[in-house]
Amino acid sequence: MNKIIVLKSRPERTPQSDNFKFIEEATPEAGENEVLLKTKYISVDPYLRGRMRDEESYIPPFKVGEPIESMLVAEVTESNNSNYKKGDFVSGMLAWKEYQSIHPKQLNKLDKDLAPLSAYLGILGLTGLTAHLALKHIGKPKNGETLVVSGAAGAVGSIAGQIGKIKGCRVVGTAGTDEKVNQITKEFGFDEGINYKTTENMQKVLAKKCPDGIDVYFDNVGGEILDAVLQNINKFARIINCGAISLYNKKEVPTGPRPEGILIKKSALMQGFLVRNHAQEYEEAIKELAGWLKTGKLKYDETIVKGFENTPGAFIDLFEGKNKGKMIVEL
Amino acid sequence: MNKIIVLKSRPERTPQSDNFKFIEEATPEAGENEVLLKTKYISVDPYLRGRMRDEESYIPPFKVGEPIESMLVAEVTESNNSNYKKGDFVSGMLAWKEYQSIHPKQLNKLDKDLAPLSAYLGILGLTGLTAHLALKHIGKPKNGETLVVSGAAGAVGSIAGQIGKIKGCRVVGTAGTDEKVNQITKEFGFDEGINYKTTENMQKVLAKKCPDGIDVYFDNVGGEILDAVLQNINKFARIINCGAISLYNKKEVPTGPRPEGILIKKSALMQGFLVRNHAQEYEEAIKELAGWLKTGKLKYDETIVKGFENTPGAFIDLFEGKNKGKMIVEL
Numbered sequence: 001m002n003k004i005i006v007l008k009s010r011p012e013r014t015p016q017s018d019n020f021k022f023i024e025e026a027t028p029e030a031g032e033n034e035v036l037l038k039t040k041y042i043s044v045d046p047y048l049r050g051r052m053r054d055e056e057s058y059i060p061p062f063k064v065g066e067p068i069e070s071m072l073v074a075e076v077t078e079s080n081n082s083n084y085k086k087g088d089f090v091s092g093m094l095a096w097k098e099y100q101s102i103h104p105k106q107l108n109k110l111d112k113d114l115a116p117l118s119a120y121l122g123i124l125g126l127t128g129l130t131a132h133l134a135l136k137h138i139g140k141p142k143n144g145e146t147l148v149v150s151g152a153a154g155a156v157g158s159i160a161g162q163i164g165k166i167k168g169c170r171v172v173g174t175a176g177t178d179e180k181v182n183q184i185t186k187e188f189g190f191d192e193g194i195n196y197k198t199t200e201n202m203q204k205v206l207a208k209k210c211p212d213g214i215d216v217y218f219d220n221v222g223g224e225i226l227d228a229v230l231q232n233i234n235k236f237a238r239i240i241n242c243g244a245i246s247l248y249n250k251k252e253v254p255t256g257p258r259p260e261g262i263l264i265k266k267s268a269l270m271q272g273f274l275v276r277n278h279a280q281e282y283e284e285a286i287k288e289l290a291g292w293l294k295t296g297k298l299k300y301d302e303t304i305v306k307g308f309e310n311t312p313g314a315f316i317d318l319f320e321g322k323n324k325g326k327m328i329v330e331l
Numbered sequence: 332m333n334k335i336i337v338l339k340s341r342p343e344r345t346p347q348s349d350n351f352k353f354i355e356e357a358t359p360e361a362g363e364n365e366v367l368l369k370t371k372y373i374s375v376d377p378y379l380r381g382r383m384r385d386e387e388s389y390i391p392p393f394k395v396g397e398p399i400e401s402m403l404v405a406e407v408t409e410s411n412n413s414n415y416k417k418g419d420f421v422s423g424m425l426a427w428k429e430y431q432s433i434h435p436k437q438l439n440k441l442d443k444d445l446a447p448l449s450a451y452l453g454i455l456g457l458t459g460l461t462a463h464l465a466l467k468h469i470g471k472p473k474n475g476e477t478l479v480v481s482g483a484a485g486a487v488g489s490i491a492g493q494i495g496k497i498k499g500c501r502v503v504g505t506a507g508t509d510e511k512v513n514q515i516t517k518e519f520g521f522d523e524g525i526n527y528k529t530t531e532n533m534q535k536v537l538a539k540k541c542p543d544g545i546d547v548y549f550d551n552v553g554g555e556i557l558d559a560v561l562q563n564i565n566k567f568a569r570i571i572n573c574g575a576i577s578l579y580n581k582k583e584v585p586t587g588p589r590p591e592g593i594l595i596k597k598s599a600l601m602q603g604f605l606v607r608n609h610a611q612e613y614e615e616a617i618k619e620l621a622g623w624l625k626t627g628k629l630k631y632d633e634t635i636v637k638g639f640e641n642t643p644g645a646f647i648d649l650f651e652g653k654n655k656g657k658m659i660v661e662l
Binding site: 050057223226235241242243244247253254255256257258259260261262263264265266267268269270271272273274277 | 381388389550553554557566572573574575578584585586587588589590591592593594595596597598599600601602603604605608
């Protein structure tokens with residue numbers, strides 16, 4: 001039998017394991033022109049929380065009773081499509097199923113020699129692409145500028161900070177444990193790290209760690225760290241609104257200091273970034289990322305959780321910050 | 332004797348007449364290479380409120396006991412500078428004095444035949460330039476898109492809306508009286524107007540008046556209208572943070588719903604605009620504005636208050652919305 005994870009109910013705040021249900025169906029076979037895929041790795045990401053809400057967004061919400069989907073790496077185990085053969089590895093936006101048969105038009109073939117397969121869900125997948133393309137299009141970090149990254153030990157943040165170093169920036173990261181702060185400076189080459197959980201006055205600490213002010217802010221968390229950054233930005237600062245994990249589980253509309261006054265005063269910009277708007281640039285960007293990876297300029301971290309049955313738990317753990325780097329489930 | 336208006340004390344909230352003081356000094360004479368200027372028109376603008384605060388900003392704060400300054404139109408009454416002759420009219424960032432003698436390096440010579448002199452403080456001055464250049468650099472309105480303008484009957488807003496019409500947009504404006512709403516639709520050609528003071532649910536009314544959503548928002552007021560606009564923006568929306576008059580007189584940091592979630596969801600942009608960053612584009616932009624003015628595509632409105640002694644009052648009245656279009660004091 002084939003196991004499948006469906007959305008049982010919409011989370012009210014932080015997702016709970018009883019929001020998910022495991023169901024079983026007969027293992028499918030490859031239909032005409034289809035490939036049968038065996039799931040190898042599942043990407044669990046904070047943005048999936050948004051799709052669990054019953055509201056219009058940039059992608060339609062998940063339906064209650066239907067499978068969750070995210071980026072997966074899978075192996076082709078049967079193929080009725082001439083472009084794919086048994087043993088090929090692919091990635092794509094796929095359902096949380098052990099096996100699935102699909103028409104392969106939206107799959108990417110993976111090169112096992114370029115990087116380990118799980119990397120295609122992280123540094124060479126949407127998270128690496130997000131870090132790279134958001135900096136390219138919005139952040140535009142220049143040599144000598146100061147870049148602040150929140151969620152700096154996370155999948156996107158750790159790459160964003162390293163690209164900042166490649167571009168010649170002073171890079172300061174925030175994270176939620178001393179271990180993570182240690183990791184971003186020791187392992188990922190950030191100049192400074194701040195544990196936001198043990199920091200009382202973030203505005204002051206940022207001012208100290210960024211003596212020349214902040215030029216670019218790569219925001220993965222939103223909320224109070226953004227407020228503190230805004231108090232320290234330079235003229236013409238660029239803020240990338242990439243994620244807002246600190247707000248995703250709030251039921252009421254979160255409030256905070258209004259940014260418009262500071263944006264005017266500093267001729268600064270805040271811009272939302274969605275990597276999906278840049279799909280035509282993926283191929284080139286993956287090559288650039290792979291190049292930096294090969295020459296040792298980029299390092300990455302993964303938290304790999306084993307077992308399909310642990311997928312909901314791995315997703316829930318994201319909101320506790322239990323991952324270091326990209327959170328991935330291995331089947 | 333020469334009358335001068337100085338900042339007597341910093342306003343705490345809304346500026347009051349006792350924040351200003353009139354002093355007198357001997358009427359100056361033109362020094363070496365200087366011109367003696369007789370003030371004709373004084374521009375009073377909401378942004379001056381910011382300079383009355385004792386805090387670092389894009390221009391230094393006014394000092395208590397020193398003259399206020401803003402854009403003025405003045406006549407050259409004596410000249411020791413070969414580039415200027417008696418009878419020339421100039422504009423520049425000048426002190427609130429009846430007469431002043433200065434070195435003319437930061438003055439602009441005005442062409443009386445292109446437009447009435449007061450227009451150089453409005454449609455051909457910083458307000459017209461602000462509307463035009465902010466739309467050009469941030470708003471980028473495209474044919475068929477929807478542009479919303481707040482403070483739509485104001486100096487900047489009324490021009491921004493008309494440029495939106497020139498660019499082929501549906502243009503919806505907000506203002507604080509029925510008379511102003513009437514004016515923007517009847518006189519300035521906006522498609523729709525909303526009286527925000529008599530509107531209970533701005534979000535709903537905006538949704539109705541902008542059936543295709545909002546692509547560009549030219550924000551002169553900040554605060555709750557911005558909140559309501561954010562709930563109605565389209566993908567890739569551009570929000571120009573040009574002014575925030577609704578917040579300028581608040582003593583505490585104003586709070587409101589956090590925008591970062593919506594900015595991400597809509598890949599939208601909020602960007603502060605200061606016309607001073609674009610000084611090298613003024614000459615060309617004034618020509619474009621004057622062209623639209625000549626062909627009747629742009630209209631403008633002025634509220635002219637007579638008498639130097641009424642300058643503080645005219646400034647204070649801005650915060651009550653007592654002006655229609657550009658507020659100017661005529662001496």
